[in-house]
Amino acid sequence: MTETLTLPATRRRRPRRRVNRPLWIGLTLIGSILMLGVLGRLFWDTGMAFPAEAPPNLPPAGLTNTRGVTGTLAHPLGTENSGRDMLAVLIVGAPNTLLMAIVAGSVSTLIGVVLGFVAGFSRNRADPVIRLVSDVAYTIPPLVILIVVQSAVGEVGLYTMALLIAAFDWPRPTRQIRAQVLSMRESGYVRTAVMAGASPAEIMFREMLPNLLPFIAASFILAVSGAVLAAIGLEVLGLGPTRIPTLGTTISSAIDSAAIFRGMWWWWGLPTLVLVVLFGGLLLINIGLDAIANPRVRKEAGQ
Secondary structure (H helix, E strand, C coil): CCCCCCCCCCCCCCCCCCCCHHHHHHHHHHHHHHHHHHHHHHHCCHHHHCCCCCCCCCCCECCECCCCCEECCCCCCCECCCCCEHHHHHHHHHHHHHHHHHHHHHHHHHHHHHHHHHHHHCCCCHHHHHHHHHHHHHHCCHHHHHHHHHHHHCCCCHHHHHHHHHCCCCHHHHHHHHHHHHHHHCCHHHHHHHHCCCCHHHHHHHHHHHHHHHHHHHHHHHHHHHHHHHHHHHHHCCCCCCCCCCHHHHHHHHHHCCCCCCCCHHHHHHHHHHHHHHHHHHHHHHHHHHHHHCHHHHHHHCC
16 A cells, blocks of 8 residues: 655745835934934024024034135034024924925815815715815915915914915815715725715715825825925015914025125025925825725835
8 A cells, every 4th residue: 555645835935025115214214303303402403593693694513615614523514694593493493384284184184084075075066165165265376365365364373374374285185085085985895885874974984084094195105295395485585474484484584685695505405405305205105005095006016
C-alpha cells in the first residue's frame, strides 16, 4: 500500500497596505505650522510681533544688510522697518491665517453639506430653489464683493473676515455635495433602506453621511485653501485686519514699504515660504483624501 505524501500548503502573503504618504506628509506640514504657534509662544516673546518692540531693519542673524548692519541672535530672523521681530510675526501670524481659513472653510462646508443634502435628497421645490441660488451666487466674483464690503465696513477682525469669505464660498460645496447625494440616492443600499421603511433622517445620517465623510473632508480642505487665497488677496490689497499679525498683512506691509527694492528679502520672503508650506500641506492632504474617497485612485495607488 503506497502512502501519498501531501505537501503543506503555502501561506499566501497578504499584500502590504501602502501608507497614504501624501496625507501624512500634508498633516505633518500643517501640524508644524500649528506647533509653531503653540510652542513658539512658550519660548519666544510674541509681544515683539507688534511695532516698536525691536530695533528696525535688522537682517537675520549672521547676515549683513545694505547699510552694513549685521543681524544678531536676539532677532534670528531679522526685523522690519516698524520694529517688529519676524520670528514673533510668524509665530503669531501663521496660526492666525490658518485659523481664519479653517473658520471660513468650516462655515462654508457646513452650509454646503446642509443645503446639498436638502437639495439632493428631497424631491420637492427645495432642490430647484437651492440650485438656482447657488448657481447665481457661483457666478458672482467674490473678491470684488469682498473688496466693496470691507471698504464700507472698514477695520475687521479675523472672525468677521472669515465669515465674509464663507458667505461667498458656500455654493461650491453645495453643488458638489448635491451631486454626490443625487448619485448615492439611486444606489442599491439606499433603495434597500427605503424598502425597509427607514426614515429620511436615518437614510441621510446612517447610510449616506458615513460614505460621504471622506468627500466632505476633501471639500473642506478645498474650502480652506480657497479661504487662504481670498484672505491673502484682500490683505495684500490692504483690506484685511491691519492690527492683527497675519501672513497677508505682513506681505502687504513689505510691499508698501518697498522691501523688495531695499533688499529686505526676509520681510516678504519668510511669510511667503510659510504660505508655500501651508498650501503644500493642504494640497497633499487633499490628494490623500482623494485616494481614500475615490476607489479608482486608491486602486492605482495600491492602497
